[in-house]
Amino acid sequence: MAESRDIFIVCNNHEELGGLQRWAHHVGRLFTERGHRVHIIGITHAEEAYDYGRDLPYGLHTLHETPPPPRKGGRIREARRVAAQRQGAAKLSALFRTARPGGIVIAAQVWAMEWVALADTAGMAVIGMSHESYAATKGSSRFPRVQRYFADVDRLCVLTTEDADAWARAGMSNADVMPNPLHVTPTAFPDLTAPVVVGLGRLSFEKGQDMLLESWAKITERARTSPSPNRPPTWRLRLYGSGPEEEALRRKADELGVTVEMPGTTSDIQGALTNASIYALPSRSEGFPMGILEAMAYGLPVVAFDSAPGVRELITHEVDGILVTPGNVTEFAEGLERLMDDPDLRAKMGEAGRQSVQRFSADVVVDRWERLFSLVYR
């Protein structure tokens, strides 16, 4: 057993229902199970809090009861903002002072890092994180902030090797890799006979469900003009989730004349995945897609746009899924059709995925974290 450490996970907030928060609570629990003392710290409260359960085995803290002022406006407002931020940072310093030697601060997001940078981290190791692909950061206002605030951290962890290498090339010589751990433990598996293509995720532009509908329209059209002998005509497309694009997607489906089931969000991931035979991920951008991680754990073959290193890291083309040139809806449709027409291929890829995803099992990933903790203290 490795030495017990005080670990502080600092994120923008720890209350929202989002990928980052789910990750924070998950690793918080995993670290605790290894005997570490964990604190999860939010800079501020979420607009809408999700119930992550009671009697959590780790401490939860929030630095600002009301959101700190935003970074715009004149000198006076800026001075107020800085003052507020310093107060928050002082609270953070107080928490850090409770740590035994060997303490670890994980700044999980760059905005949260602004507070960590102001706080007193003397004698502790600071690990920064970016939970999205390099390309996604590069195309946003976060890029210069990541370069600035994470320049001096002991390690900057990103989700895949490809992303870490990109950050290293961009001048972050502290770039390192830390994947997200697998967070589901299946108790039942799909038999891959249900004629259902499933997708789970927020209904938003980035997630690309509009392109999936276009592909589905092509499949429907081809099934009408030249039906495949091996394929029952009853295949359905089912998209779980809600989000800003929901209405637009329904309209688009009508325009295209396709049928899509949109049952809303679900907490029963096992139910959603065991009643399907193919998982579709049409995202325009991704970090380390939880959806694929889950689907693989349940043994579903995946068709995905090759839109980010996180996708490539998880799926090996033609082994446990099919990767498609981003934006090419024809190819995406062909990928789905191949799996729809071939039960053996589904079984083969599904099984391959189930095995391969063990690279990201909780134990493996927490071991990596602990090795990293010792590295930064050498």
Add this chain to the structure above:
Amino acid sequence: MTDVSVIVIVYNDADRLPTAVRSVLDQSHRDVECVIVNDASTDATAQVADSLVAANPHRVRVVHRKDNSGGCGQPRNDGIEVARGTYLMFLDSDDTLDRHACRNMVATAEQTGAELVSGCCWRVFPDKGEERAWYRGVYRDRAVYSSVRERPELLYDTLSTNKLYRRDFLDREGLRFVERLHYEDLLFSTQAYLAARKIAIIPHRVYNWMTYENAVTLSITNQRSEVRNFADRLQIFRRIDAVYARYGADDLKLRKDIKFLNHDLLLYIRGLRSRSTEYREAFVDLARDYMSSLDPRAFEEAHELQAIIGFMIMNGDIEGAVSAADYVPRKGAKPRLTAPLVEQDGRIYWSADHLDTEDGRRVLDVTDLGIHSLPLKSLNPGGSLTGIERTGATYRLTGDIVNPLGRIAADAKLTARLEIRDRSRKGRFFSVPASVTHTGGRIHWDADVRPQRDIRPLGFVDQSWGLRLRLTAGDEELIIRLFADHAMDDIALPVRPRLTRLAGDHLEAYVPENGEMSFRLVAHGRIARAFLTALRGFTSSGRGRRWWVGLLRSEKALRDVFTRRSTKMSVYNKVFVRLPIRRNTVVFESHLGKQYSDNPKYIYEELRKSGAKYTAIWSYAGSSAGYPKDAKLVRRGSWSYYLALARARYWVDNQGFPREAVKRPQTTYIQTWHGSAYKLMGVDAPETKRGTRAQRARLQEMVDRFDHFLVRTEQDAHTLVKGLGVRAELIRSGYPRNDALVNRGDATALRKKLKLTDGRKVVLYAPTFRTDDKGRPEKRLEMPFDLERFAHELGETHILLVRPHYLNTVVVPPSLSGTVRNVMDVDDVTSLLLLTDTLITDYSSIMFDYALLDRPMVFFAPDLDDYVRSRGAYFDLKEHAPGPVVAEPDELFAALRDLDRDTYAKQRRAFVERFGEYDQGTAAKQVVERFFTGNGNG
């Protein structure tokens, strides 16, 4: 046991040693020791090193050598002897380690079990404020290799310093640096690469290689000027060959031999021009001796020009080698053509000599470089200054220019100006007229300069000047930099700087290693000399240097701001758009200014024909040659271009004006577009479909500037218009460029110009735009069918015109010129189509235009399925094509032979009905009447 020992070697570098050592002590990985090896320095190095030890007794140790070793090898070996670390690294006293170097390399070594870990070295130029990664190609992604043979490119990074070595690995292999030879790194790194059982690569920056400009003593590896140096290098290469032999690595030796020709030899050849005869002879002897041990395959596999250099050296032809080196592309300079070249039996050769052997003909055949068909403006022939003669206050400068293959035609009208240019400010020069004449295969020039009147430097900030000749031949312009040999060294032209005479009073000629004729501002007068000496003293002191470099940098920054696109855009959007609109002005542009062509051209010509009083402004990128004389010409991206755009009443173009240029409501934008669509466009295409919201919004913003959009068919409305998201009013006029096709216009002029008057049938091959795998335009189009075969099988009765998309090029050897012509530079496609009897295309929108002529077409589409799969198409080509769709050259030739039995007439009519119903021959007229001469409802 310590994790890492960093061995810092130092010789007479007391100033910088502390910085190097600091970079070791500041490592994020703490378990690191520093071993300084002082190579018997004669300055304060020893004391500085001792005080570093005193300040960090547990982490820094020093070895003082008794006598100077004259290199890097011995001191490093001394360091290895006393080092205690599990791992070793080497650092030079003028360089630094990245803060995380040790952590990254140790972690990688432990995770992968590698014996050798190599990270990215960055070259840092503190004076210029620049830095760049060294061999980034090798260090793009992390990787683990169990042998260097899995990634032989690693061998190109020959530094020993950006690497971490397991100590027990060095001991096991008995690896130490060679002593008493320069370039010890090359041998050491080669041995290490070959001996290591596992090698890991990381893309992280680990090492900063500091390079100082104008350093008084050039560092050892920078002094290429000594023969001994070259001899050392060859000696090292021989030892490397022995290492390869020991490991049975013929493949790696071949690689090294190829690299020797491609890279190492080239470095020396470039400097040869300025060397003495003795040096050259000694050099050639050494080189030939070594090169006879190269693998003969290396000469075949080296780059084309480097193979010529190798061949020339082996044949003792230094001039030939140097001229080939001049034409090797290098960063920041266009390749210079200093060889006259010869044409023989339809092939182009680098030199008229050495053609008596088959070997010579093979190596010197440079037909594929396409120099014979390169546009004149890209030719860059070598020019030189050969004499300066003084008469009173006037200096007569004379020289000549190479005229390769007689490309500058004897009957072309020649005019020229000699320009003395400020080398640190692009676009600033003084000029005087020069006279030019054809003389014996070259072009002779001379010019009279009265320096005191003609050249007015400012002083201080403009120290360095160059010479060039701006030559106009017919309607083409060439800018030729002038080179010289050392005979010019002693000349000084008297000048009067504008700021003060204290800044200098003469421009003194000098020829740097690259041979380009240069002048620097110097003082001959006593007072100025004293002043400048004092100033130099000041600017070479630490603070003065910073101050001076800062001054120069801020001046450059100011100039950069002025010429930067964002500055122009900001002035455009804040100032220009508030100026009044100038009535009756039209800005025309075709293909982003690259051509005078297409729909905008035909609208312009119709406008001129109508006699309506409009000021027409044409935008050009690059050269303004060929643009109409009765229009105002503005260079795309210049201040006057943006001013014209801001104040124009009309914009007419076929692709898109700069995205950030907001269109004013008073301006009418007529977007003619440049072809109907076969492949998916805009948001229908995968590259936009997968893009972000912001990218889509940018496209929409650009397209929303259009007020009117020309279409040739209702099909356009469902494909192009929808895909691009056009919300402008559609003008259903057809394309102005196609009027002549519908009206069967006259192309006699072009027919004569291309000499297509012998009655043979004209076949035009016009494929679509091609990109390489990185999405850039493919520079050189590989012909998908054999031109020789065309000449052989159809040459009696047919002539083939090849026209790649305007962003691609193609080379046709002169031997085929009777049957195959490159018509790349004919901008006017309409005339070209008019004289074409048969069109071969693949997916180009030219198919829609040519169909209007109702003449045979063949669709040669070898990659139809891939093309459609990867980019998507609006319709099924096989179903609608008005001609055979073929994939194999055999089928293509069969189709061409079979054209007399024209069986596609019906399909052609159907195709035109479906894809061209608005092309009725009156498009230009309709547009001009609607907007420029009619009742003004535009």
